[in-house]
Amino acid sequence: MIVLGLVVVTVVAVLIGVGVGAVSFSPGSVVAALLDPNHPNAAIIRQIRLPRVVLAWVVGGGLGVCGASLQALVRNPLAEPYLLGISGGAGLGAVLGIALGWASFAVPAAAFVGALAAIGLVYRLAAVSGQRLDPRVLVLAGVVVGAFCSAVMTGILTLTGEARLRDAFLWLLGGFSAASWPTVGLFAAYAAGPLAALWYVARPLDLLTLGDEPAQALGIPVERTKRIAYVAASLLAAASVAVAGLIGFVGLVTPHALRNLIGPAHRRLLPAVFVASGSFLVLADALARTVVRPTELPVGVMTAAVGVPIFALLLRRMIR
Amino acid sequence: MKLTVRDLAVSYPPPADFALEDVSLSVEAGRMVAVLGPNGSGKTTLVRALLGLVPIRSGAIELDGRPIDTWKPAERARRIGVLPQREETAVGWRVHEIVMFGRYATLSPFAAPAGADHAIVEEAMRRCDVTDLRSRKVDTLSGGEWQRVRLARALAQEPDILLLDEPGTALDLRHEMEIFELLRTLVDEGLAALVITHHVNLAARLADELVIVSKGRVARRGSPADVMEAVALSDVFDWPVTVEHLADGAPQLIPERRRGRELPLETKPDYLPE
Numbered sequence: 001m002i003v004l005g006l007v008v009v010t011v012v013a014v015l016i017g018v019g020v021g022a023v024s025f026s027p028g029s030v031v032a033a034l035l036d037p038n039h040p041n042a043a044i045i046r047q048i049r050l051p052r053v054v055l056a057w058v059v060g061g062g063l064g065v066c067g068a069s070l071q072a073l074v075r076n077p078l079a080e081p082y083l084l085g086i087s088g089g090a091g092l093g094a095v096l097g098i099a100l101g102w103a104s105f106a107v108p109a110a111a112f113v114g115a116l117a118a119i120g121l122v123y124r125l126a127a128v129s130g131q132r133l134d135p136r137v138l139v140l141a142g143v144v145v146g147a148f149c150s151a152v153m154t155g156i157l158t159l160t161g162e163a164r165l166r167d168a169f170l171w172l173l174g175g176f177s178a179a180s181w182p183t184v185g186l187f188a189a190y191a192a193g194p195l196a197a198l199w200y201v202a203r204p205l206d207l208l209t210l211g212d213e214p215a216q217a218l219g220i221p222v223e224r225t226k227r228i229a230y231v232a233a234s235l236l237a238a239a240s241v242a243v244a245g246l247i248g249f250v251g252l253v254t255p256h257a258l259r260n261l262i263g264p265a266h267r268r269l270l271p272a273v274f275v276a277s278g279s280f281l282v283l284a285d286a287l288a289r290t291v292v293r294p295t296e297l298p299v300g301v302m303t304a305a306v307g308v309p310i311f312a313l314l315l316r317r318m319i320r
Numbered sequence: 321m322k323l324t325v326r327d328l329a330v331s332y333p334p335p336a337d338f339a340l341e342d343v344s345l346s347v348e349a350g351r352m353v354a355v356l357g358p359n360g361s362g363k364t365t366l367v368r369a370l371l372g373l374v375p376i377r378s379g380a381i382e383l384d385g386r387p388i389d390t391w392k393p394a395e396r397a398r399r400i401g402v403l404p405q406r407e408e409t410a411v412g413w414r415v416h417e418i419v420m421f422g423r424y425a426t427l428s429p430f431a432a433p434a435g436a437d438h439a440i441v442e443e444a445m446r447r448c449d450v451t452d453l454r455s456r457k458v459d460t461l462s463g464g465e466w467q468r469v470r471l472a473r474a475l476a477q478e479p480d481i482l483l484l485d486e487p488g489t490a491l492d493l494r495h496e497m498e499i500f501e502l503l504r505t506l507v508d509e510g511l512a513a514l515v516i517t518h519h520v521n522l523a524a525r526l527a528d529e530l531v532i533v534s535k536g537r538v539a540r541r542g543s544p545a546d547v548m549e550a551v552a553l554s555d556v557f558d559w560p561v562t563v564e565h566l567a568d569g570a571p572q573l574i575p576e577r578r579r580g581r582e583l584p585l586e587t588k589p590d591y592l593p594e
Contacts, residue, residue: 075408200429207421209413213404216371218477219397219425264412 002262006275010057013279017053017286018045022294052179055187056285056299057278059176059244062191062236064277065270067251069198069233072205072266073226074135080251081237084142087248088149089118090241091172095153098168099160104178107171108242114149115238121145123230133226173298174245176285183243190239195274197232201225202266209264247300249307250277256314280306321399321480321512322348323370327379330362330369340365340536343379345514347481347529352504352513354523357533358557363516364405366533367485370514371402383481397425401479403470405486405516409459415469416454419445422476441476448472448502464495471499481512488519500526524548525570532556544571 015027018034025033025041033039033046063081070079081087093114097107125141126133157165198205204225207215216222240247254277255269262268284302291297324346331339340362347353357363368374370381372389381388383399391399401422410418422444423437433441445451448468458466467487474482482503488496496519504526507513517523523530524544532540532547534556540547548571550563560576 203424203427203429207424209408210410210421211404211406211408213368213371213373214402214407216373216393217397217400217402217404217483218421218473219394221393259412263414263417265417 002272006272006279009279010275013282013286014053014057017056017282018049020286021049021289047181051181051184052176052285053282055179055184055243056176056282058184058188058191059240059247059278060250060281061274061278062187062195062240063247063250063281064254064273065195065198066233066236066240067277068255068266068269068273069205069229070251071255072209072264073133073229073233074138075209075211076135076139077256078252079139080248081234081241082146082246082248083139084234085118085122085145085149086115086142086234086237087241087246088146088153089121090115090238091246092149092153092156093117094171094241094245095156095168098164098171099156101164111245112238112242115234115241118145118149119231119234119238133223133230138230170298171245172300174247174300174303175288175296175298176244177296187239187243191236194232194236194239197228198236198270201228201232202270205229205266206264245298245300247281247303249303249311250281253307253310253314254280257310260314260317321384322346323400323481323512323514324382324385325366325370325379326382328366328369328381329377329379330365330374331377332365332374340369343533343536343538345531345538345541347512347514349480349510349512350507351529352507352515352527353529353531354527355514355516355531355533356518356520356523357539361533362536363533364485365536367402367404367483367516370400370483371404372396394425397477397479399479400481400483401474401477403467403474403482403484403487405489407470411457411459413458414454415450415456415458415461416441416445418458418469419450419472419476422473422478425477440478441472444472444475447475447506449498463490464492464498467491467495467499471502475506479511481514482506483514485516486518487515488517488522496522520553521572524572525566525568545569548573 015030018030019025019027023044025045029041030045033041036042067080070084071077090111091114094107094111097110102110122138122141122145125144126137157168160168204220207218207220208225212222255273258269258272258276262272281299281303284306285299288297288299288302326344328343329341343366345353355363355366365374369376370388383391383396388396419441420433420437423433423440427433445454448471450465450468450472453461453465453469458469461469471487487499491499500522503513503515515523515527527544529542530544530547531538539556540552548563550561553563553573554560562574562576563571564574565571
């Protein structure tokens with residue numbers, strides 16, 4: 001049932017995602033253009049819309065899996081790249097690159113380096129409290145590093161000229177307008193490793209939700225599992241931010257919704273979260289392109305607009 | 321199968337001052353050993369050391385003659401089933417899933433639980449009388465039910481040794497007795513059990529050996545009849561106690577009421593008569 005539901009949601013999301021935009025196509029002509037390279041709409045659908053949709057799907061999936069894993073790791077349902085300072089570091093890196101007038105292809109690299117630096121800093125801060133990745137310390141260190149990054153970012157933005165300021169803001173709010181097949185390939189090749197690593201520790205993550213001591217007692221190498229999960233989730237988040245900017249809520253909304261539907265076992269949860277988060281972001285991107293056509297809204301605006309009400313509903317169900 | 325602790329010393333970096341010094345004990349098949357002692361005496365540190373969570377300064381912890389830290393976590397989990405004292409409320413999990421966690425140490429990374437694993441889980445749930453709860457979410461269980469589920473999880477590890485940290489805490493009389501009676505039955509069937517508990521009298525009735533820990537050291541160790549001695553226990557627990565005997569001969573500790581001059585406190589409140 002769940003699998004069928006996820007497949008249907010994905011197909012619908014992709015058809016909508018490819019179909020809507022400055023020029024809209026019916027689902028029929030989308031399918032026709034996908035099957036026939038000589039179809040009159042083949043060029044726009046295959047070379048512009050489809051890579052954008054596929055990129056949104058894999059980035060969304062990556063963000064969702066990242067959120068779900070971090071939530072298990074720090075035993076905190078609020079965990080996502082924002083909370084752990086990863087997004088802050090990436091944002092700072094990108095803003096710095098834009099402010100310095102770097103070429104646009106260098107900005108994702110700067111974001112990636114910024115994210116890695118933030119991850120390293122958070123990890124160091126957490127390690128100061130002892131050798132172990134204590135969830136509480138990790139969250140505190142993440143919040144501190146995130147706040148520090150946004151402070152520096154604000155400082156840089158204040159000193160930046162108007163044209164670059166706009167670029168920086170658009171980048172920060174995220175989007176897929178620059179999507180191309182090479183970007184998709186790069187991201188997919190890169191994300192495969194962290195995703196496989198998280199799949200590998202999926203079952204130990206189940207035990208980590210009970211706490212370190214019970215997990216250790218039940219026979220998993222606690223420190224190694226945490227390190228693998230933390231590094232893999234962080235790399236995944238860094239790559240997502242690098243190709244699509246800062247996109248919040250994806251890693252928060254779908255893991256919660258799916259935990260209610262299929263339970264917290266990560267062997268099932270992580271793949272389901274990947275598919276659902278991907279579809280969620282594809283739909284959010286489609287909305288971002290259409291609500292105030294022809295202007296395109298940053299996709300981060302849409303995920304927030306859709307994410308907050310959904311989250312409120314989930315919260316109410318959870319607390320009740 | 322034997323778990324031996326020999327001359328164990330554990331120390332934490334300052335400012336933490338709780339530690340262990342010269343602690344020796346052992347537990348083997350068919351024996352229940354109870355570790356007793358006041359708060360802060362080092363009982364929990366001992367459990368953490370047995371789990372390999374705190375570094376050992378000197379001495380040794382050996383499982384079957386092999387140092388515990390040379391056992392891989394999964395290997396160890398197949399021999400020792402643990403009921404930790406602290407555990408997060410596992411929101412969203414169902415009872416049978418929690419009990420299946422006991423099998424994780426035996427599963428290869430990508431394999432799903434096999435029929436045999438499910439059979440072991442069912443048997444463990446039956447032993448702990450939680451079969452009827454199998455599909456309940458664990459966050460809806462009462463304290464007694466949750467404790468039985470966790471014991472079932474430890475049994476699903478199919479261990480040779482059970483290590484239990486305060487298994488009766490927060491349980492009412494019936495549930496506490498049920499847990500301890502079940503433990504005794506399991507031990508009589510051939511399991512070894514090391515129980516850390518506050519419940520001196522229950523331990524004196526059910527355990528084969530008592531180990532009294534005080535200020536990080538073993539104050540007394542032996543059969544309940546040997547260990548339960550009023551003067552020594554008064555000293556350990558820092559409160560005057562007497563020891564009486566039940567009809568079956570089991571020694572029981574009775575704390576005295578505070579009375580004027582016998583007041584055990586070093587400084588008497590000034591509202592009490594001289």
